[in-house]
Amino acid sequence: MDSLSNPFMPPQASTIAGDVDALFYFIFYVTLFFFVLIVSLIVFFSIRYRRRKSDETTSGVAHNTALELLWTIVPAILVIVIFAWGFKTFIRMSIVPKDPLEIKVTAQRWWWRFDYPDGLTRMNELVVPLGRPVKLLMSSTDVIHSFYVPGFRIKKDVLPNRYTIAWFEGTSEGTFDIYCAEYCGKGHSEMLGKVIVMPENDYAKWLAEAGAADESVPLDQLGASLFVSRACNTCHSTTGKSGVGPTFLNLFGHEVRFADGGRGIADENYLRRSILEPQAEIVAGFQPVMPTYQGILTNREIDALIAYIKSLGKE
Amino acid sequence: METAIKNNYLNSPRGILSWLTTLDHKRIGILYLASVMFSFLLGGIFALLIRIKLLVPGEFLMSAEAYNRVFTLHGAIMIFLFIIPSIPATLGNFALPMMIGARDVAFPRLNLASWYIYVAGAVFAVYSMVQGGADTGWTFYTPYSTMTTSSVISMTLGAFILGFSSIFTGLNFIVTIHKLRAPGLTWFKLPLFVWALYATAIIQILATPVLGITLLLLILERAFSIGVFNPAMGGDPVLYQHFFWFYSHPAVYIMILPAMGIVSELVSVFSHKKIFGYKAIAFSSFGIAFISFLVWGHHMFTSGQSDLASMIFSFLTFLVAIPSGIKVFNWLATLYKGSISFETPMLYGLSFLFLFTVGGLTGMFLGALATDVHLHDTYFIVAHFHYVMFGGTVMAFFGGLHYWWPKIWGKIYNKTWALVAWLFTFVGFNITFFTQFILGSRGMPRRYYSYPAKYEGLHEISTIGSIVLGVGMLIMAIYLIASLFRGRSAPANPWNALTLEWQTDSPPPTANFAATPVVTGGFYDYDKVSPNPKGDS
Amino acid sequence: MNDHSINHPGLAHHFSTPQQQKESAKLGLWIFLVTEVLLFGGLFVAYGVFRAWNPEMFYNAHRSLNVFLGALNTVILISSSVTMALAIRSIQLDDQPKTVRFLIATIILAAAFLVVKYFEYNHKIHLGQLPGKFYTFRGIEGTNPHLFFTIYFAMTGLHALHIIGGMSVLIWLTLKTSRGRFSAEYYTPVELAGLYWHFVDLVWIYLFPLLYLIG
C-alpha cells in the first residue's frame, strides 16, 4: 500500500533519508510543474493551431525579449537552488558524526565481509544498533564494487587498494537490502546482503551470542548457517541447479570431473582443499573465480561445512 | 519508361562497385544508413533479449555470463555503431552539403574513408562477438576490464577504430561549413540543423581523441600490464573513469545535438512558421557543446572522487539545463500561432519534445548530489538516458529519416502505416522506460541478471512495453522498405520547406544542383509564403 | 561548371577556386592537429596526475634519463623544423631542386632522431627500466617507479610513431617533388606536411623538459 501512495522512494530508514527525499520531492514537483506546463502547451498548440486550411499564413514574430529572459532566468534560479540544496545534503552525507561504530567492509566477488572492532566477522549480514552512527571503512580485494542500501539512501564505490567511507544511522528496526551497485561480473546480481538494525540492547545480546554460538551447535547445523552467513549460497545451490559454482546437492561421495580432464571423488579431503585452495582443481564447466577461505574459516567451521555438504549427499 | 526516369545520384552510375568507390556524399550517407540500421537491428535484438530475460528473476533464457555479454553488446553496439554515427553520418552526410548549397563535403575521399573505417571498427566488434563477446559493460571500467577473461581487446579496438570514423566526419563537416557555403549564405542564415552539426563536429574532434588514447592505454594495460589503471601497481581505476567520461559525456551531446538540429527544422517546417529565437537556438548548441566538456564528473559522484570535484561538477552540470531549456521553450514558441500539420516527421518531432522534456527534467535528480547518490547506477539512470537517447536522439533520427526520405529515395512511404508504427513506438517506449524510473528510485540496480522478487511486477510491465516498441520498429522497417519498391514518386518539395535541399529534384542529381544556388531570402521566412503554393520549383 | 575548373586541372569539382581548396585543406589539417593535441593530451594529463602523486619518485626516476641524448634529439628536431620550413620556402620560390634537398635533409635528421631514440630505448631495455610488469630495475627510490617509465615510453613511443609517420609522408613528398608535381602554383601537400612536422617538433619541445629536465 505504501508503494502505491509513494511510488518512488523506498521507506526511509536512516537519518539522512528524510533529507534526501525532501530534495527528491522538491525536484519532483518543480520538474512536474515544467513537465505539465510544456506538455499542456504542446497539446494545446497542437489542437488550437492545427492546420485547418491549406493556405494559412503565419506570423513572422521571432523574438520576445521579456519572454526569452523569463525562460532563461527562472530555470537558472531554480537549478541553482537545486544545486545548493543537493550540495548541502551531500556535505551532511559526507561528514561522519563523532563516535561512530566503525566496521571494516571488504568487498570481494561476490560477497560482503564485515569485520567488527572486536574481531567478529560476518558475511553478507551487517547487524547494527539502532540510533548510533555506523562508519563503514570499505575496500575491495578485486574489482570495483559499490555498497548500496536503498533504505538508507547511501551508495559508495568500494575500490581495490584504497579506502572509501560511508556512514549511516539507522532510524527504524528491521532488515534492509544491501546491493552491489557497480557491475562486477557474473555474480553481480547475487552480491546481496542484509543490514539488520536492532535496538542497542538486542545488539549487545547478539554480539555476545554471535561470538559464542559456534561451540554449542551441532556441526551440520552450524554448517547450514555458515552456508548462508559465509555467502556460499551466492554461488552454490542446494537444489541441484548450477550457479556460479556447482551445486552441493548430491555432491558428497560422487565423482567430479575437472576442467583439465582429471577426475576425483568428492570426499572430505577434496572438499577441504576446494574451500582452502579453490584454484587447485576446477570442476569442468565452471570458471576459476572462487576466492580462498584461508583465514576466514576456522577449522571447526570447515568441518561444519563439510558435514553440511555431507548431509546434502545421497540419502 | 527508362527515358522517363531522370538521371540522379541513385541510378548513375550503376553497379555495386560504383557504390563502394563513390565519393558522392549522398551515396556515402546511404552506405552509412544501411550499416547504421543493421547495427540498430543487432543492438535492438540484444535489447529485446535483455528485456525478455528480465521477465522473471533468477535463471531464465540465458546464463548470467551470457546476459552480461548481451547487455555489453547492446550498449557498445548502440552507442558506438548506431547512435554516434546515426544522425551526422547518415542524414548529416546526405543533407548538410545540399543545405548549404555545396556540391559535396570538403574532403570526399576522407568521407568515404570514414565509412570504411566504420566498417573496419564494426568488424572488430563482430569479431569480439564471435569470440564470445566482452562482458565489461560498454564503459569498460578497470580493473574489471583488465581482469575478465572475455574478449575485451577486440571490442575496445573496434571502439578505438570507430573513433577515427567519427573524427573524420566531424573534421569534414567543420571545413565544409566554413568553406563551401553557397554565395549569399552568411553564418546567420545557416539552417539550424547545420549549426547543430557544427557544434557536434566540434565535440567530435575535441573529445574523440581522448577516447582514443584512453582505449589505447586500456589495451596496453590489459595486454602488457603497464600499470596506469591498475590499483595493485600504483595506478588508479578512478583515473580511467575520468579519461573515459571526458570523452563519453561530451559524446552524449554528439548524440543529442544533431537531434535538436533536426527538431528545429521539423518544428519550423511543419508549423509553417518562422523559427522563434534563431540565434538563441544556434548559440545554445554551442553553449551545450562547451559545457558538455565541463561536467563529466557527474558520472562519478559515488566513485570515490574528491568531494570538491563532485561539487564543482554538480554545479557545472546544472548549467547545461539552461541552454537545453532555452531550446525547448523556443520550439514551443515556434508552435504558437503556427499552422501545424501532423505529417509523420512532425509526430516524431513532437514526440521528441515530450520525451526529451522527461529525459531532461529527470536529469535534475541526477545532477543534484544528494539524490544522485541514491539514484546512481540504478534503473533510474537507465530510464533517464534511454529517454534522452531513444526518446531524444532516435525519435529525432526517425523524424529526420521520414522528413528526408522522399528526398533521399524519391519515394513516399505509406502514411497510415507510419502513423501506426509511430503509435506503437511512442506508447511502447513510454511503457518500457517510465516503469524503470520507478524501479530505479526504489533501488533496483542496473546490470543485474537477477533481482529481488519485489521488482518483478514492474520488470514485467517494462518487458511488455519493449515488445510493443519492437513491433513498432518492425512495422516501420516494413513500410519504409516497401516504399522503395512500391511507393509513389515524391515531388521535389513535398513539405514546402524553404531550405536548399528541397529546391532540387527528388532524388537529387549527382551534382546536387543544376546551378550553384545563390541565397537571398531566409530559410525560415514561412510568414512570407503560403503553406501550399502551387507550382513550387 | 565554372571557368576556374578549366584553368586548374588539380582543382576538385566541388571547389570553385584553388584558393578555396587550399584554405579548406589547411583548415582541415589544423583541425587534425587539434585532435593530435588531445590525443597527446591524455598522456600529459596522466603525467600530471602521477607526477603530482609521486613527486619524489618522478624526480628520482627522471635522473636515469640521459639529458645529453635528450638535448641532442631536441637539437636534431629543431634543425629538422628549420630544414622543413626552408623546404616550404623553396617551393614557394619555385625552386624544386632546393626543395628536394631540404626535404632529404629533414628526413635524414628525422632518422637521426630515431637512431638516438633507439640507443636510449636499448639502454633502458637492457637495464630493465620498463613499463609496468616488465620493470625489473632496482635502484630508483620511491613508490612504483615503473609508472614513470610507463609514461616515458607511452609519450616518447607515441611521439616516435608520429616521427615515423611523418618520415613516410616526407619520403612521398620528396618523390613527388622530384617528379615536378609541386610548384609555386600548387604546393599544398608540402605545406601541410610542414605543419604536421612542426607540430611533432612542438610536442617534443614539451616532452624534453617534462621527462628529461624536471621529471
Next chain:
Amino acid sequence: MQTAHPKTDNHIAPLKIYLGTGAALLFLTAVTVALSQISLGGWNVAVALGIATLKASLVALFFMHLLYDKKIYLTVFLISVVFLGVFLILTMFDTMERGTMYEILAEPINPEAVIYQNQPPDSAAPIGQGGH
C-alpha cells in the same frame, strides 16, 4: 596570380626569419638545460615549462606561419589548448583533493596491514601503496 593576395596563406617569409627562429630555439634549449642543472627553489618546473611554451610559440608563430596566416588557424589551435587545460584542471580537482575537504580518509583499522607497508611516511595520497 597568388601574389595578388598578399594577406592570404601564401606568405613567403624572409630566410633570416627561419634561421633566426631556429637559432633562438637552439639558444633556449641550451638555457633550459643549463637552468635545470641548478636548483631554483621550486621554480624549476615553472621555468622549464615557461621556456618550453616560449619555444612552442616560436615554432607555431614562425614555422607554422600562425603569425602571417588567417587568425582562424590560431583560434582553432588555441581552442585545443584550452580544452586540454580543462581536462587537466578538472581531473586534478579530483586527484589532488581526495580526502582533503573533510576527514574522509579513515584511520586504518589494522595499521599493520600489508597495504600500508610501502607507503612513504609523508604521503597523504590515498592511492599508490600497492606493489605486493
